Amino acid sequence: MSTGEQVEEQVTYPGARPPDRQRTVDSSGLRIAVHEWGDEAAPPLLLAHGGMDFARTFDVFAPLLADSGFRVVSWDHRGHGDSEHAALYSWEGDLRDALAVFDSVSPHAVPVIGHSKGGSLMLQLADALPHRVSHLINLDGLPSRRSFPDVSDHQRTKLLAQELTGWLDHRRRLVDAQRRPGTLDELADRRGRMNPRLERAWLRYLVSVGARLDPDGWRWKIDPTIRFGGFGPWRPEWSMMRLPDIGVPVLAVLGTEPDPLGWGTLPADVMSHMPPGGRLEVLEGAGHFLHIEQPAAVADLVVEHLA
Amino acid sequence: MSTVPVLLRHNRIRLALHELRGGEGRPLLHLHGLAERSPAAVPAHLAGWPGPVWALDLSGHGDSDVAIGGGYFCEALMGDVDLAIGHLGAVTIYGRGLGAYVGLLAAGGRAELVQGTILADGPGLAGGGPTPGSPAVASAVSPPPPGGTPDPWALYELTRDVRPPDYATTYVRQAASRSGLDTPISVVGVTRPPWLEEVAAEPGVLECTLPEALEMYATV
Numbered sequence: 001m002s003t004g005e006q007v008e009e010q011v012t013y014p015g016a017r018p019p020d021r022q023r024t025v026d027s028s029g030l031r032i033a034v035h036e037w038g039d040e041a042a043p044p045l046l047l048a049h050g051g052m053d054f055a056r057t058f059d060v061f062a063p064l065l066a067d068s069g070f071r072v073v074s075w076d077h078r079g080h081g082d083s084e085h086a087a088l089y090s091w092e093g094d095l096r097d098a099l100a101v102f103d104s105v106s107p108h109a110v111p112v113i114g115h116s117k118g119g120s121l122m123l124q125l126a127d128a129l130p131h132r133v134s135h136l137i138n139l140d141g142l143p144s145r146r147s148f149p150d151v152s153d154h155q156r157t158k159l160l161a162q163e164l165t166g167w168l169d170h171r172r173r174l175v176d177a178q179r180r181p182g183t184l185d186e187l188a189d190r191r192g193r194m195n196p197r198l199e200r201a202w203l204r205y206l207v208s209v210g211a212r213l214d215p216d217g218w219r220w221k222i223d224p225t226i227r228f229g230g231f232g233p234w235r236p237e238w239s240m241m242r243l244p245d246i247g248v249p250v251l252a253v254l255g256t257e258p259d260p261l262g263w264g265t266l267p268a269d270v271m272s273h274m275p276p277g278g279r280l281e282v283l284e285g286a287g288h289f290l291h292i293e294q295p296a297a298v299a300d301l302v303v304e305h306l307a
Numbered sequence: 308m309s310t311v312p313v314l315l316r317h318n319r320i321r322l323a324l325h326e327l328r329g330g331e332g333r334p335l336l337h338l339h340g341l342a343e344r345s346p347a348a349v350p351a352h353l354a355g356w357p358g359p360v361w362a363l364d365l366s367g368h369g370d371s372d373v374a375i376g377g378g379y380f381c382e383a384l385m386g387d388v389d390l391a392i393g394h395l396g397a398v399t400i401y402g403r404g405l406g407a408y409v410g411l412l413a414a415g416g417r418a419e420l421v422q423g424t425i426l427a428d429g430p431g432l433a434g435g436g437p438t439p440g441s442p443a444v445a446s447a448v449s450p451p452p453p454g455g456t457p458d459p460w461a462l463y464e465l466t467r468d469v470r471p472p473d474y475a476t477t478y479v480r481q482a483a484s485r486s487g488l489d490t491p492i493s494v495v496g497v498t499r500p501p502w503l504e505e506v507a508a509e510p511g512v513l514e515c516t517l518p519e520a521l522e523m524y525a526t527v
Contacts, residue, residue, distance in 0.1 A: 028447075028460065030376035078376060087319040088366070088378030092464050095444045096377070103446065128442035157480055164416045164481065171386035172393060174318035225318055232382045233474040238439050 009184060011208035013201055015295070016059040018209070020066075022082075025075070027100035033082035034075045034101055038066030044105045045070040045306070048098065050116025050141070050261075052194070052228065054081030054221070056209040061291045064299035070306075075101045077118075079223035081210060089226060091234070094121055095128070102132055109248075111135035111306050115291060116261070120239040127242040137302055138252045140262060140288050142243065143236035144269035167231050177224035181217030184208065197259055197287040236263070243273040250278035251305040253298060255286030262288035279305070312370055315390045317383075323370035324391050325362045332358030333422060334395050335521075338388065340404025341431025341465055342457040344369030352517055353401060357525050361398075363391045365409065367461035373451070377460025381405075381434070381468055385412035392420050399524045404429025405465055407496070408475075411506065414492060415478025418485035423524030425517065426503065428496035435467040437501040443467075472505035483511035488527060493520035 019035035026032075035055040045065055049055055055074035062072045076083035078097050086093065098121060102110065112133050114122030119141015126133040182190070188203040195203065211218045243250070252270050255262070270280050281301055283290050291298045312323035327337070327349045335356040339345055345362030353360060364371040365384050388409060392398055397420045402410030407426035414424040448459035482491035490513040492506065499507065507514055513523075 028376045078378075084376075085319075086376050086378060087372070087374035088376070088380070088383055090378040090380045090383075090464070092380075092467070093376060093378030096446065099444050099446050124442050125444060128444045157477075157484060160477060161418075161481060161485060167382075168386060168389045168416050171317065171383075172390065175316040177318075232380065233469050233471050238469075241439075242442070 009208065011184070011205050013060070013205035015063070016205055017063040018056075018059065019062075025100050025104045027078070027097040030078055030086055030097065031084040032075055032078065032097050032100060034073060034104065036074075037062040037072040038070055040071055042066075042069055042071040044110045045072050046102065046105065046110055046112045046122075047072055047074040048112070048114040048118030048122050049074065049077065049080070050118045052080070052222065052226070053116075053118075054210050056081060057206065057292065059205070059209065061295045061299060064295055065302060068299065068303045073101065073105050079226050081221055085223040085225075089223075091121070091124075095125055098122070098125055099129070099132075108132075109134035111137070113137040113139065113302060114141050115139040116141050116263075116288065123239060123242045123246070126248065127245045130247055133248055135248055135306055136246055136250045137305060138250070139291055139298065140254055140265070142252060142265050142270055143239050143263045144265040145235075145237050163231070170227065174225045179219040179222070179224045181214060181219050184211075184218050187211055187218050187220065194261060195289060197257065198289060198292060202292065240269070240273050243270070243278075244275050246275050246278070249305065250275060251301065252278070252280045253283060253290060253301060254280065255283050255288065255290045255293070257285060257287040259287035259289070312364075313394060315394060317366065317387055317390050320366050320372045320374060320387075322366065322372075322387055322390060323364040324394060325364070325370075327360040327362055330357075330359040334359040334361050334398050336388070336391060336395065336398040336400050337362035338400060338402035338406030338410050339365065339368065340406055340429030342368070342462055343404070343430060344456070353521070355518060355521050356399075361391070361395060363388060364456075365406070367458035368456050371456070373455050373458040374460070377458065377464060379458070379461045379464040381409055381412060381465070381470075384409040385416050388413040389417050392417050396420065397422050399423040399425070401425045401427065403427040405431030405434075407432060408434060408470065408502070411475060411478050411492065414486070415481030418482045418491070419487075421482065421486060421491070422527050423488065423491060423493065423520070424482070425493045425495055425520045425524070426506070427517065428498050431465055432496070432498055432503070433500035434465065434470040434502070436469065437471050439469050470500070470502040472502045475502040475506050476509050479506055479509040479511055483509075490523070493523070495520050
């Protein structure tokens with residue numbers, strides 16, 4: 001079937017449940033899409049996705065938390081999922097958007113879960129606004145120095161020249177950027193290259209909720225100007241150095257299996273920075289997307305931590 | 308100054324590039340400081356430049372668009388400058404304050420086309436310091452001024468961006484290895500925030516007066 005002949009397909013996945021409510025929040029003029037599972041009157045639990053993801057990647061994980069008695073609130077970062085595409089993307093912008101979502105839920109301290117980049121964001125938010133976070137749960141979102149191997153000065157200069165030129169050339173082309181269309185299965189295949197440990201059925205489900213069907217095929221909703229990899233002065237230890245500051249109960253969860261999108265962070269890297277009373281759990285056999293590979297196990301850890 | 312700027316598109320932001328003076332030869336590209344805008348005419352201290360003089364309004368400033376929702380960072384402004392370079396071809400850059408730091412990034416990022424970068428004092432020179440400070444998240448800033456620029460989010464974010472000295476010096480090394488110049492960077496100001504202190508000490512960087520820098524780059 002050619003991409004032009006595709007019709008919207010109802011794709012399901014065991015345990016996946018769409019949000020009970022969807023709304024938007026204004027963040028300095030940008031529209032941020034918010035997705036909620038569970039009773040609106042239940043205690044809130046904020047849930048931040050990682051880079052290049054979107055809130056609907058929690059369609060299995062979030063319902064487990066909601067069924068445990070929480071109002072689970074997640075949002076699409078600017079440019080991701082159903083949130084508005086922005087002119088600029090930055091860490092500061094993402095933090096500000098997160099705060100706008102928090103403000104729409106409660107002015108009081110709430111428990112917060114963050115995965116990957118979302119984990120690093122929530123760690124910084126908890127450090128900046130300790131009065132807004134009651135518990136912090138970090139799912140493989142603690143970058144360590146170990147993730148970035150040393151290279152010689154000469155190699156570094158050459159690599160940086162390529163990186164700089166590539167990044168600037170990419171910025172020059174942004175005005176014409178469009179996501180490459182494909183069939184539902186082609187998009188699932190592409191996603192699978194980034195997420196080799198995740199089931200194909202799950203990847204197909206992700207396409208159905210994270211992409212849109214245009215006349216010429218499926219396209220991921222994420223802003224085409226966003227691409228993998230950051231650029232700039234940030235270094236991983238700037239995230240990890242926030243962890244010792246945290247004064248609320250901390251749970252960090254790592255998987256044991258290497259994953260292309262993982263940080264490669266080891267338990268020792270985390271424990272050397274863990275604040276008093278903080279807890280690290282290591283999930284045997286799980287990769288970077290541990291809440292997707294073992295949703296029930298991770299949900300149990302979260303519920304126990306919040307009890 | 309031509310009253311109608313050239314409009315360049317950097318993703319969703321239109322950038323205003325002003326021709327302050329026409330002529331033959333390599334242009335001098337003026338980059339303003341934080342919360343400033345391009346001058347309306349060639350400043351007297353740059354009148355000695357023999358060629359054309361152009362000036363770019365950085366994102367969120369002057370006649371350029373603001374970024375709705377903010378999110379300003381210096382590398383994005385480096386992209387702004389690169390678009391100007393794409394329009395003008397090889398340039399010499401004069402940057403003051405924020406424009407000096409962004410000019411340094413452009414000197415390293417597009418080294419083959421930046422034939423000399425002059426770093427001068429001005430607002431926004433220091434940024435947020437060499438390492439992250441105590442974190443903060445602002446939910447609002449003061450309302451925008453009439454006309455919309457300078458964007459208050461640009462003022463908030465570009466006074467907090469981290470500028471590690473060893474990060475800044477990597478751009479010096481890029482300029483030194485790829486520009487073809489012996490001294491691709493000149494420091495003509497007085498103030499030395501940590502990043503500029505280390506940049507000034509790097510091979511390929513000359514501390515001199517503005518007239519000396521202009522004369523040097525006019526002849527390369």
